[in-house]
Amino acid sequence: MALPPSLYQAIEKLTESCNFSDIQKARRDLTQRYHTKQASAFITDDAERLSYLITRMPATYAVGHTVLKQLSKEADKITSLLDLGAGPGTLLWAAKDIFSSIKDVTLIEEDHRLAELGAGLFDDVLKKKQIHHIKSDLRQAAPFAPHTLVTLSYVLGELSSNHQKAVIAAAWEATIEFFVLMEPGTPQGFERIREARTQLIEMGAFIIAPCPHSLACPMAGKDWCHFSERLERTPLHRLIKEAPFAYEDEKYSYVIAAKSPLKHSLSRVIRKPQQGSGHFILDLCTQNGLKRVIISRKNQELYRIARHLEWGDPGPKLDGKNND
Ligand SMILES: C[S@@+](CC[C@H](N)C(=O)[O-])C[C@H]1O[C@@H](n2cnc3c(N)ncnc32)[C@H](O)[C@@H]1O
Incomplete structure (x- = not known):
């Protein structure tokens, strides 16, 4: 996966007269701040904003695209987008590629300058959309206006635990159809997702991915549920x-x-499938908890399906039919 060419060309143009060693240093500082989580505001200046556009936007775009793609069959229900903590508008780029049906967009972001730099990158398709930019702190912006799709991408980790709960409650209140949350695939990022998932179920949500059910999460011990997206790095x-x-x-x-x-799918491939001699080992999250299944070449139909499965895919029906 790579950023749309028009987007990375616009980023290159924006940064062509900049001092790259300043942006390299800014990236190192920003990464350090994210790792130590010792900041009230993570991004502090323009060099860091540019480093975000160059080195993080491609990753959050790729993840957003892969996750939102799972809703592509529901595209006719998705006519508006509310992206909370929108940064430079990353999710909007992913969403517009998948849901041409989106007409109204609201981006809420407290870093006005990052939002402004992002808006300067918009292509003609985005410029024609009805986009409301709201410069606001999410902790004070609720209640949010209702939208068919509400997203919170790589933002929860920047909020305190109490504020995470309040923002999720307000975001769910504003959701007409779907609410999508993404976080880094670390144990801490997953823990935030797991807590949000529990809160959403308590509020009446139906979980449709990656979990094959809305029961308690079976992931235990040192394990955490995460996936991986490969993305191209431009020069x-x-x-x-x-x-x-x-x-x-x-x-x-x-x-x-x-x-x-x-x-939705009745199981999910939660680790990279392993190929043995004459069999595949699949780790699945199922409606009956976590399961390791061995698919032998003797079971021709299931083996053929297993050969094409990747980490993160909906799992196969164990009677041989793909269940997605
Ligand atoms: C890691 S960036 C993610 C940006 C974008 N969602 C993406 O996926 O690329 C986190 C964003 O959340 C914003 N943010 C963090 N706390 C916020 C708050 N309380 N109110 C509004 N925005 C906030 C930050 O300014 C930053 O732009």
Whole structure:
């Protein structure tokens, strides 16, 4: 996955006259701040904002795109988007690619300058949409106006535990159809997703992904539910990240909640499938908890399905039919 060409070209243009060593340093400082979580505001100046556009926006875009794609069959229900903590409008880029049906967009972001830099990157399709930019602190902005799709991407970790609960409650209140939450795929990021999931179920939500049910999460001990998205690094991305490879794997955790029940997968592949000699080992989250299944080549139909399964995919029906 890569950013849309028009977006990365606009980012390159925006940064062409900048001092790259300043942006490299800003990226290192910002990463350090995210790792130590010792800040009231994580992004503090323009060099850090540019480093976010160059090195983090591609990752959150790729994750947002992969997660939202799971709602593509529901596109006719999705006519408006409310993105909370929208940053430069990353989720909007992913959403507009999947839901051409979206007409009204509200982006709430407290860092006005980041929102402004993001809006300067918009292409003609986005410029034609009805986009309301609200510069506000989410902790004070509720109640939010109702929208068919509400998203919170890589924001929860920047809020205190009490504020996470309050923002989720207000976001769910504003959700007409779907509410999507994404976080880094770390144990801490997953714990925030798990707590949000529990809160959403208590508020009446139907969980439609990645979980195959709305029962208690069976993930226990040192395990955490996360997935991985491979994304391309452009030369500029590599330069600013001081990274040798032309790709990176972004780990993420997420949950999609719906206001009404929806037909969805009865299991999920929660680890990279392992291929043995004449069999595949699949780790699945199922309606009956976590299961490891071994699919032998002798079971031709299931084996054929297993060969194409990837980490994060809906799991197969164990009678051989794909259940998505
Ligand atoms: C890691 S960035 C994610 C940006 C964007 N959602 C994305 O996926 O690329 C977190 C964003 O949340 C915003 N944010 C954090 N706390 C906020 C708050 N209390 N009110 C509004 N925005 C907030 C930050 O300013 C930042 O833009």
